[in-house]
Amino acid sequence: MSEKERELRSSGDHEGGYVEWFREASPYIHRFRGETFILVLEGALLQEGRMPALAHDIALLSSFGIRLVLVFGASPQIDATFLTHALPTTRSGGRRITPPEALGPLMESVGRIRFEIEAALSQGTDGTPMAGARLRAVSGNFVIGRPLGVIDGVDYLYTGTVRRIESEGIRHHLDQGDVVLLPPMGFSPTGEIFNILSFEVASRAAVALGASKILLLGKSPELRNERGEALRQMVLSEAKLRDQPASRPLAVLFEALEQGVPRLHLLDGSQDGAILLELFTRDGIGTLISRDPFEHIRKATLDDLVDILAIIRPLEAKGVLVRRPRERIEMELEHFIVTCRDRTVIGCVELIPSPESSMAEMACLAILPEYQGEGRGEQLLAFCRSEAKRRGLSRIFVLTTQSSRWFMERGFVKTGPEILPKERRTPYDPDRKSQVLLTEI
Numbered sequence: 001m002s003e004k005e006r007e008l009r010s011s012g013d014h015e016g017g018y019v020e021w022f023r024e025a026s027p028y029i030h031r032f033r034g035e036t037f038i039l040v041l042e043g044a045l046l047q048e049g050r051m052p053a054l055a056h057d058i059a060l061l062s063s064f065g066i067r068l069v070l071v072f073g074a075s076p077q078i079d080a081t082f083l084t085h086a087l088p089t090t091r092s093g094g095r096r097i098t099p100p101e102a103l104g105p106l107m108e109s110v111g112r113i114r115f116e117i118e119a120a121l122s123q124g125t126d127g128t129p130m131a132g133a134r135l136r137a138v139s140g141n142f143v144i145g146r147p148l149g150v151i152d153g154v155d156y157l158y159t160g161t162v163r164r165i166e167s168e169g170i171r172h173h174l175d176q177g178d179v180v181l182l183p184p185m186g187f188s189p190t191g192e193i194f195n196i197l198s199f200e201v202a203s204r205a206a207v208a209l210g211a212s213k214i215l216l217l218g219k220s221p222e223l224r225n226e227r228g229e230a231l232r233q234m235v236l237s238e239a240k241l242r243d244q245p246a247s248r249p250l251a252v253l254f255e256a257l258e259q260g261v262p263r264l265h266l267l268d269g270s271q272d273g274a275i276l277l278e279l280f281t282r283d284g285i286g287t288l289i290s291r292d293p294f295e296h297i298r299k300a301t302l303d304d305l306v307d308i309l310a311i312i313r314p315l316e317a318k319g320v321l322v323r324r325p326r327e328r329i330e331m332e333l334e335h336f337i338v339t340c341r342d343r344t345v346i347g348c349v350e351l352i353p354s355p356e357s358s359m360a361e362m363a364c365l366a367i368l369p370e371y372q373g374e375g376r377g378e379q380l381l382a383f384c385r386s387e388a389k390r391r392g393l394s395r396i397f398v399l400t401t402q403s404s405r406w407f408m409e410r411g412f413v414k415t416g417p418e419i420l421p422k423e424r425r426t427p428y429d430p431d432r433k434s435q436v437l438l439t440e441i
């Protein structure tokens with residue numbers, strides 16, 4: 001053990017961090033079990049020799065019960081093989097033109113990558129992260145292709161497009177726990193071979209298999225804003241505006257989202273552990289493009305109970321919120337509203353209507369500390385206002401000991417306990433000295 005490792009192991013911080021990370025990761029581990037992910041490995045990344053390290057993370061995903069389909073690109077490798085065979089590389093509209101004499105070198109490049117991936121997935125020496133992994137990778141004629149044909153007067157020859165994905169065959173292997181490899185090729189019923197864009201294979205396979213995610217591992221594939229900063233999350237419509245169709249065929253992957261695949265993650269595959277950091281931490285490290293909004297406010301369900309308790313218990317311990325038994329929160333869950341980020345609850349509020357007094361009480365307003373100060377509290381308040389209005393109520397009140405300023409800056413005014421509705425279940429506790437604040441809506 002190195003000096004550094006010893007130091008880290010002996011430090012409580014390190015152990016605490018490790019345990020905390022594991023706990024943060026566990027909801028994702030449970031959630032992803034049985035889901036199908038399409039991993040797209042760009043040829044440029046494989047050319048850098050990243051596969052052995054990536055294989056460790058792929059093995060871990062598979063051991064968590066995630067059904068994996070690996071689609072790989074081979075563009076730079078094909079270019080290099082063409083060069084050694086003195087074949088010119090001709091492209092039109094961003095697509096390679098594949099003449100018949102190029103098929104041999106093409107199979108040579110793609111075949112070599114396939115074997116390299118299979119070799120990397122076969123690692124399992126004791127003392128390595130893949131010890132005992134026993135991954136089985138399978139490949140086959142799962143992509144049925146047809147020629148792209150002549151477009152704008154250009155004949156693409158053996159460059160093809162996907163005609164259909166043999167999803168039943170792939171599913172059969174995924175059911176056995178196999179990792180399915182899909183090369184950037186397709187086969188026709190007449191026995192011909194076509195070179196197909198890996199993104200198209202991935203997109204069509206994701207739709208055909210009902211995948212829940214496509215993860216693109218490339219070299220800096222993230223989308224960026226005007227200042228060149230990487231953008232972390234966006235919805236599909238925004239991502240479409242950000243993408244430069246001429247330089248990258250991401251549009252093909254966007255089609256999968258339009259056809260029902262919920263999420264596309266763009267990751268810099270040269271970063272060690274990129275897949276794990278993206279999938280098992282709340283904020284991830286890449287660009288997440290979702291078909292639906294990433295963060296939203298909605299009514300709570302029973303599944304949110306644990307998350308709600310995790311948010312409010314520390315505040316109860318500090319005396320910021322009044323302590324309530326779990327059973328009471330469970331009974332009142334129908335009144336809770338939550339802010340969800342990537343399916344995890346990061347904020348909550350309870351809105352209890354008192355129709356006889358035409359009022360609603362707002363309680364338990366809380367946002368996880370790491371997400372405070374970005375307007376989420378205000379958004380929950382706005383949601384409560386419109387929800388109360390929708391129910392025909394005209395005022396909202398709140399009891400608070402430490403946040404009266406926050407409410408007053410948002411239109412609440414101080415009043416007294418005498419305004420509290422008769423039907424309110426909990427009597428006012430004079431010892432707590434809560435301030436009663438009221439706002440018209």
Ligand SMILES: CC(C)(COP(=O)(O)OP(=O)(O)OC[C@H]1O[C@@H](n2cnc3c(N)ncnc32)[C@H](O)[C@@H]1OP(=O)(O)O)[C@@H](O)C(=O)NCCC(=O)NCCS
Nearest residue numbers: 364365366367372373374375376377378400402403405406
């Ligand atoms: C109060 C709370 C819900 C606000 O959520 P939020 O998402 O951080 O709120 P917003 O981003 O909309 O507002 C942030 C602003 O409120 C201010 N603020 C936060 N807590 C405050 C408090 N207790 N009193 C006064 N101002 C406060 C912040 O300083 C920030 O001000 P700035 O914009 O001038 O920097 C959040 O801070 C929280 O969970 N606090 C602990 C629980 C709590 O006190 N709940 C209310 C009890 S009923």
